[in-house]
Amino acid sequence: MEKINLSRIKGIIFDLDGVIYDVGPSIKKAVEDCIEKYNIKIDRESILQEIAHLLEDIQNYPLPRIILNSYELLKNTSFLDGLSYFKKMRIVVFLFNQFNGYKEDATVFDGIGDILIKLSKKVKLAILTNNKSTYAEDILKKFNLYKYFNTIIGFNDVKENKPNPEGILKILDGWHLKNENIVFIGDMTSDIIAGKAARVYTIAVATGLAKKESLIENEPDFLINHPKELKQLFNL
Ligand SMILES: [Mg+2]
Numbered sequence: 001m002e003k004i005n006l007s008r009i010k011g012i013i014f015d016l017d018g019v020i021y022d023v024g025p026s027i028k029k030a031v032e033d034c035i036e037k038y039n040i041k042i043d044r045e046s047i048l049q050e051i052a053h054l055l056e057d058i059q060n061y062p063l064p065r066i067i068l069n070s071y072e073l074l075k076n077t078s079f080l081d082g083l084s085y086f087k088k089m090r091i092v093v094f095l096f097n098q099f100n101g102y103k104e105d106a107t108v109f110d111g112i113g114d115i116l117i118k119l120s121k122k123v124k125l126a127i128l129t130n131n132k133s134t135y136a137e138d139i140l141k142k143f144n145l146y147k148y149f150n151t152i153i154g155f156n157d158v159k160e161n162k163p164n165p166e167g168i169l170k171i172l173d174g175w176h177l178k179n180e181n182i183v184f185i186g187d188m189t190s191d192i193i194a195g196k197a198a199r200v201y202t203i204a205v206a207t208g209l210a211k212k213e214s215l216i217e218n219e220p221d222f223l224i225n226h227p228k229e230l231k232q233l234f235n236l
Contacts, residue, residue: 002222003235004201010181011124013171013200015162016136017052018187019227020116020127020145022109024208026102027052033098038091040079047079049188049210051095056130058096060155108143109207111228116148118236124175126151128167128184133157151175163190165198172198185230192218203233 017023031044031051057073058066066073070089074080080088119125125148127136133154140146151171158166168184184195185203188210195202196218204220205227206212215223222233230236 004183004222004233006122006234008181009123009183009201011126011171011175011177011183012119013126013128013168013182013184015184015186015188015191016127016129016131016139017056018207018209019185019205020108020112021106021139022207023052023103023106024048026099026106027055027209029102030055030095030098034091034095037094040091042079045211048208049214050076050078052188052209053130053190054092055096055099058092059135060130060132108145109227111231113143113145115227115230115234115236116145118231119234120148124151124177125149126153126171126175128153128162128171130155130161130190162186162188163193163197165194168194168198168200172200189214189218192220195220203230 014020027048031048034040035042054076074085074088074092077088077092080091116125127149129136131154133152133156136152136154137146140149151174153167153171155161158170160166172179172182179199182200183203184191184200185205186192186195187205187207192202192204192215202220203222203224204215206215206223206225224230224233
């Protein structure tokens with residue numbers, strides 16, 4: 001595997017879910033429950049990314065706003081095409097409840113703690129998530145990783161979420177660093193698109209929510225299958 005020369009890198013920006021925090025199994029189990037309960041015919045692989053984005057949207061807002069925006073929210077559920085509004089609503093609420101239950105057991109990826117400790121001694125580290133920044137803070141604190149990040153940016157800190165590069169550019173600005181010295185690591189196609197638009201190095205981690213082919217189509221600079229491979233990639 002080609003290695004990244006850390007002497008040129010001064011800052012690394014991490015997406016949280018799917019890169020540090022392993023929510024994949026919770027999403028997959030919730031989807032399985034949905035398929036079984038509502039007898040939906042879908043290609044699991046192709047809808048996981050869509051569902052991950054949907055759950056992210058729902059998690060971010062208080063219930064009244066979710067209900068008010070439900071029409072908009074349900075527009076992005078191609079896996080439920082053809083069903084009535086109420087049926088869609090019922091399925092999405094069930095999906096969200098199942099996900100919340102399974103998420104209690106979610107944990108950080110194997111080996112990622114050690115990698116973050118080592119990297120934090122050499123470069124600046126930040127989190128950029130489409131979730132709320134407090135969500136990221138809570139999870140990092142829970143796993144004793146909070147102290148390794150000097151910047152945490154959530155959807156509440158930017159006007160436009162990823163794939164817009166605004167969050168990455170905001171972090172660069174705060175660090176007073178140039179894009180050629182930055183790496184962005186994400187698991188979704190929207191992460192790679194954002195990183196490319198910000199002209200930073202991109203590492204795609206194919207942990208299973210986005211299809212590997214669609215990550216490759218977006219031409220990340222590096223592609224790995226598990227966050228633990230960052231250790232080799234950065235020669236730690
Ligand atoms: Mg992610």
